[in-house]
Amino acid sequence: MFSLYTDRYQLSMLGAYLREGIASRRAVFELSMRKLPRARRFLVVAGIDRALRYLEGVRFTEEEIAYLRESSSLRDVMTDAMVDYLRGFRFRGNVCGLREGEVLMGGAPILRVEGTLAEAQIVETFLLGVINHESKVASKAARVVLAAKGRPVMEFGARRLDPLAAPTAARAAYIAGCIGTSCEEAGFRYGVPVSGTCAHSYMLAHVDDGEDGAFRAFAEAFPGGTSLLVDTWDTLRGTLRAAKAGPAVKAVRVDSGDLARLGPQVRSILDAAGRKDVKIIGSDDMDEYKINALLAAGAPYDTFGVGTAIVLSPDAPSFGAVYKLVEVDDRRGVPMPVAKRAPGKASYGGKKGVWRAHRDGVAVGDTVALVSENPAGASLYTEHMRDGKRVSTATEREATKSAREYCLEALKTLPEAQRVIALEEATPASEQYTVSISDAVRKLEKLDG
Amino acid sequence: MFSLYTDRYQLSMLGAYLREGIASRRAVFELSMRKLPRARRFLVVAGIDRALRYLEGVRFTEEEIAYLRESSSLRDVMTDAMVDYLRGFRFRGNVCGLREGEVLMGGAPILRVEGTLAEAQIVETFLLGVINHESKVASKAARVVLAAKGRPVMEFGARRLDPLAAPTAARAAYIAGCIGTSCEEAGFRYGVPVSGTCAHSYMLAHVDDGEDGAFRAFAEAFPGGTSLLVDTWDTLRGTLRAAKAGPAVKAVRVDSGDLARLGPQVRSILDAAGRKDVKIIGSDDMDEYKINALLAAGAPYDTFGVGTAIVLSPDAPSFGAVYKLVEVDDRRGVPMPVAKRAPGKASYGGKKGVWRAHRDGVAVGDTVALVSENPAGASLYTEHMRDGKRVSTATEREATKSAREYCLEALKTLPEAQRVIALEEATPASEQYTVSISDAVRKLEKLDG
Numbered sequence: 001m002f003s004l005y006t007d008r009y010q011l012s013m014l015g016a017y018l019r020e021g022i023a024s025r026r027a028v029f030e031l032s033m034r035k036l037p038r039a040r041r042f043l044v045v046a047g048i049d050r051a052l053r054y055l056e057g058v059r060f061t062e063e064e065i066a067y068l069r070e071s072s073s074l075r076d077v078m079t080d081a082m083v084d085y086l087r088g089f090r091f092r093g094n095v096c097g098l099r100e101g102e103v104l105m106g107g108a109p110i111l112r113v114e115g116t117l118a119e120a121q122i123v124e125t126f127l128l129g130v131i132n133h134e135s136k137v138a139s140k141a142a143r144v145v146l147a148a149k150g151r152p153v154m155e156f157g158a159r160r161l162d163p164l165a166a167p168t169a170a171r172a173a174y175i176a177g178c179i180g181t182s183c184e185e186a187g188f189r190y191g192v193p194v195s196g197t198c199a200h201s202y203m204l205a206h207v208d209d210g211e212d213g214a215f216r217a218f219a220e221a222f223p224g225g226t227s228l229l230v231d232t233w234d235t236l237r238g239t240l241r242a243a244k245a246g247p248a249v250k251a252v253r254v255d256s257g258d259l260a261r262l263g264p265q266v267r268s269i270l271d272a273a274g275r276k277d278v279k280i281i282g283s284d285d286m287d288e289y290k291i292n293a294l295l296a297a298g299a300p301y302d303t304f305g306v307g308t309a310i311v312l313s314p315d316a317p318s319f320g321a322v323y324k325l326v327e328v329d330d331r332r333g334v335p336m337p338v339a340k341r342a343p344g345k346a347s348y349g350g351k352k353g354v355w356r357a358h359r360d361g362v363a364v365g366d367t368v369a370l371v372s373e374n375p376a377g378a379s380l381y382t383e384h385m386r387d388g389k390r391v392s393t394a395t396e397r398e399a400t401k402s403a404r405e406y407c408l409e410a411l412k413t414l415p416e417a418q419r420v421i422a423l424e425e426a427t428p429a430s431e432q433y434t435v436s437i438s439d440a441v442r443k444l445e446k447l448d449g
Numbered sequence: 450m451f452s453l454y455t456d457r458y459q460l461s462m463l464g465a466y467l468r469e470g471i472a473s474r475r476a477v478f479e480l481s482m483r484k485l486p487r488a489r490r491f492l493v494v495a496g497i498d499r500a501l502r503y504l505e506g507v508r509f510t511e512e513e514i515a516y517l518r519e520s521s522s523l524r525d526v527m528t529d530a531m532v533d534y535l536r537g538f539r540f541r542g543n544v545c546g547l548r549e550g551e552v553l554m555g556g557a558p559i560l561r562v563e564g565t566l567a568e569a570q571i572v573e574t575f576l577l578g579v580i581n582h583e584s585k586v587a588s589k590a591a592r593v594v595l596a597a598k599g600r601p602v603m604e605f606g607a608r609r610l611d612p613l614a615a616p617t618a619a620r621a622a623y624i625a626g627c628i629g630t631s632c633e634e635a636g637f638r639y640g641v642p643v644s645g646t647c648a649h650s651y652m653l654a655h656v657d658d659g660e661d662g663a664f665r666a667f668a669e670a671f672p673g674g675t676s677l678l679v680d681t682w683d684t685l686r687g688t689l690r691a692a693k694a695g696p697a698v699k700a701v702r703v704d705s706g707d708l709a710r711l712g713p714q715v716r717s718i719l720d721a722a723g724r725k726d727v728k729i730i731g732s733d734d735m736d737e738y739k740i741n742a743l744l745a746a747g748a749p750y751d752t753f754g755v756g757t758a759i760v761l762s763p764d765a766p767s768f769g770a771v772y773k774l775v776e777v778d779d780r781r782g783v784p785m786p787v788a789k790r791a792p793g794k795a796s797y798g799g800k801k802g803v804w805r806a807h808r809d810g811v812a813v814g815d816t817v818a819l820v821s822e823n824p825a826g827a828s829l830y831t832e833h834m835r836d837g838k839r840v841s842t843a844t845e846r847e848a849t850k851s852a853r854e855y856c857l858e859a860l861k862t863l864p865e866a867q868r869v870i871a872l873e874e875a876t877p878a879s880e881q882y883t884v885s886i887s888d889a890v891r892k893l894e895k896l897d898g
Contacts, residue, residue, distance in 0.1 A: 004634040004637050005612040007632065007633070007645050008631050009645030009646055011633065013647050013648065013651045015670055016647070025654075071636070073644055073673075076670060077670055125607050125608050125612070125615075128608035129611055130611070130612060132608065158578060160577075160768075161581070161611075162610075162613065163454040163578035164613035165610065166574075166578060182456040183456065184453040184455055184456070185455075187453075194522070195457055196456050196458030197461050198461060200774075201462070201772075202462045207778075217465060217468075218465050220468075221465035221526055232790070234790070317766045318609055318761050328656055330657050
């Protein structure tokens, strides 16, 4: 179950660890962000529930082990001992860290994985992939939702990424505040609200009766209420036709053209036709910048549909979390903090956590400190998994719902400077949120090789 | 099987089509690129084999149908007729289009899907997702491979995207010329060569014996040959130690710091230690621009490892293929070309194909024309699927291999201007590859609504 969704080097290292007799030494890894990506003033952490389910379920099948035995470049280490290890492999370690839906204003460790060197190493790739994917989407979605200033934002980016990654993208966007998704599988699996009415192809398919016929037929098919797409040929004429297509029409969607100019015109046409109740949905390659500009110009959109921007996050396409060994037992069984020194990629050693201070309900600063320090502020860490078993018994749907609730509360604590949807790539120093690295962390002797 | 990996609106439209009695009308959709993304002078098409397997296998399970019946917003159309349709749903249509691995120098239709309006509509989301994902990765990988000027490029981006999307990203990168991947599942499933040796955590885990001990242990574990990571603490000292770690050491990897400066120093240290045979692998957030700069500066790297850039394609993060209805039968059963007029998103109607002219083995121009025109040049289209059955009997591994072979040949026909790895976002007019839209396509009456 997902065991080969890993990098080869995890298996090469496992082979060496087994040979050296250090595979079962206790180790602590941290999955963390070194710093915010450019173009981000805050992040939303997502993917944790799925990461934990992976840890609970990861197994090597006989077919997978047979494949590994046939690999010529693994031949040196695919001993009987390695095969036995893979057959019996379970993740039996402990995990703690941030809650899913947590908001970060700077670099911080996200998850701490404690277990044997072997088991905590081999799960690196999948854990990073899940957290990087879902957190990237959630972080972008939260910005888009903020830009919409209370107007609903629906995510519909399923076609823009690998189909298998679409349901989790939808889930992440929902956690960060989107009202729903177009992706049916996300509804099925995670309980994300799903909506969607028609595409341009529906309009074009009505070769016999044209736009009027298409609108009428669609409104008749959905007497309980629907939206109509008005820009297939001429947006304003389409709007007029939609306004007359009956009471089932609850909204019109404008998907092309100059949305700032069209918005007021569409509104006027609807109002003049006695349809003040009909909402206007704006789509067409939307993102937080465009939504911000549209609303600043007073364009009367009630809802936004956003695809590419949310699921691919083009201005910060890589989330960039990393997974680092921070502590490992030495030959006497004494835990030793470790950190690499590679220029630009140096990491802090030792078992750490994150503590946050608030003032008047607003987050004012984080401290990254050693677990042993227990500094002031509220710890953002919680226990996720003990001895390979998830602490929570929530279903995937329940976990999605509670992550969303947590996130929406956490977003309320965002400092105003971080809430700003700014085109600037860098945050002015005066508006930077302070993340302190404790002296104890800084002073930790770094192991030299 | 994957039936809910679709957008809700496909199901809403299906409900309306069934109600209107037009679901079984013959329709033709085209999956196409309108134009090249900015920052791209050519594209590599990938994902076709997987798209076809999806079409062959897509089914609705009873559990999925039950979920759809419970959805309040689909209630209006979830009739017994709709449930029966979903239960019996198979894709039974025809598909033709470009070969997997084809190279495009401009906008063109990629696949043509012919079937009933219902069946050809419902598969849109998955088809787009697969082609957009794999083609995005393949297009970026081909640039990176070109920049490396014959030096091997290995893809190791699995941790940067949803884990479920990693094997297909690896496959796409391999098709476009990478020599292999770190992603074990891509080897298992698609036969992509997999490699990988060790991470910084391996070095750090050696708290008792440090870098020397780690190198020695790893070289002993892989007497058949391996690479060592030399930048955990000090790259030059690490290189010297690696040079003395025995004949199993075939390469060193430099993963941080100023690679242009370090390259010659690492080479000198290896050579002075009598290890002229040891290769140097450069990694650290590589892309085609950095590789180009390193090689232009004469840095002696033999191989490159590239992760984020290949799998996320940050300079062109959305591939942007679309799926458009181009022809549909009217009530008399006469096929009618259709096209939308939405500003900036207008499409050409009619069943089209792509023909290419070559001169001296170099591609000199494409013509997008109606199938009925059959213009000069070699057709780039082939039949992929007839009546819902794939024409090819190749396994996934065989299809991956032949797509790669096809792609490497096609890349040899790239005009020099398109081969240039340029930082400029726009291609100068003098270097633009000509894609002609035939007069017949342009003259097609556009249906008005």
